[in-house]
Amino acid sequence: MFDEIWVLIPLAPFLLGGLAIWTRHQSKMAEKYGHLPKGVDADTDRMREEMKYLKERVAVLEQITTDGHSTKQLENEIEQLRDR
Structure with missing residues (x-):
């Protein structure tokens, strides 16, 4: 053996x-x-929230x-949304 x-x-x-190589790729x-993970960076958390909103x-x-x-009808809805 x-x-x-x-x-x-x-x-x-x-x-x-x-x-x-596999670890670097991951x-x-x-x-x-x-x-x-959350909380790693303030910019990362801010961008995550912005991405969720978008x-x-x-x-x-x-x-x-x-x-x-x-x-x-679609044009009317878009105009109503612009007025907000």
Whole structure:
């Protein structure tokens, strides 16, 4: 059994290198897609709140445009929203 373990020793640098690459990739993806823990940075929390607000606004705009209203009704709704 211990004779076979020596075969794995030459593979150790490749395994460690692969682990380092995978770890770096995971941290970049977490940073890119916002999976960092809350409270890491004040700017991060502020941007998260702003992103949430903007997504809600886009959802409302999508709902307005896809309600099946006629063009004239849609124009009236947009004008009413501008008056707010």
